[in-house]
Amino acid sequence: MRQNPSFAMTDIAELRRVVEQNPWATLVAQGDDGMVASHYPVLLDPERDDLTIVGHVGMPDDQVLHLGERELLVIFQGPHGYISPSWYGDVRAVPTWNYTAVHLSGIPEIVDTTANLRILDDLVTHFERALPQPRMMWELPNTEEFVRALESGTVGFRLTPTTVSAKRKLSQNKPDRIVENVIAELDGNGEYAQPELAAEMRRARQARLAHRR
Incomplete structure (x- = not known):
């Protein structure tokens, strides 16, 4: 991702926030016949406070991506x-x-069955907790045999990135009055309204104003 100093993101807390709020990730690697990509939910490692991430892929995506053998871009x-x-x-x-984007790359570690089950359980808990009646992975009618059979068809991984590239291109190079106009349009009801993007722009603008003080 081509960088521009005006748009670079370097604050670990902000990078973690973007990863946490946008867990549906694209996994890219060099395959045997060219570049390959897969799509999976990925979470921050709950036992770390850096940019280490955990996730899983279904077989045979582990072989297609050469998981654990080649560099993986997430x-x-x-x-x-x-x-x-x-x-x-x-x-x-x-x-x-x-837009806002975070790229993390490195060679992932393949985890054992126990850790993979924990990752799968964390993924289910992460998304189910927002529902009024969450259905957890080990909850009946799921049985231990059923869950372990599902786990056997997946490969869990942990990746501590060796390269981090993050960009927040949110009109930081424009005058304040233009930024305010853009935010108002994104917050409106027009064809290209995007309230979540407006919120990101407000966040970036507040950080920029605080930096000026």
């Missing part, structure tokens, strides 16, 4: 959306796309 995509030049007012401008 991409987390935050809120994003189209930005019209008409939102800038009477100035020369072209369309653009605002």
Whole structure:
């Protein structure tokens, strides 16, 4: 991902927030016949406070990705959306796309059965806890035999990235009045409204203002 100092994200807490809020990740690796990609939910390792992540893939994706043997790039995509030049007012401008993305790469560690079961349990708990009547992995009518049979068809991994690249392109290079206009449009009810992106822009703007003080 091409970097621009104006858009670089380096704060670990902010990177962890983006990863935590956007767990549906793209996993990319060099396959035998070219680049390959898979898509899976990935979480921060609950036992670490850095950017270590945990997840699983279904067989035979572990072989397709050469999991544990080759470098794995894991991409987390935050809120994003189209930005019209008409939102800038009477100035020369072209369309653009605002977005937040975090890239983590390294050679993942393949975990054992016990750790993989814990990862699968954490994934289920993470997503089910938002529901009014959560259904946990080990809860009946699921049985231990059923859960372990499912686990045997997956490969769990832990990745502590050796390379981190993160970008928050949210109109930081524009005057405050333009940023405010863009946020208002994204918060509106137009064709390209995107409230989550507006919230990200507010967050970036507040951080920039705090840095000026």
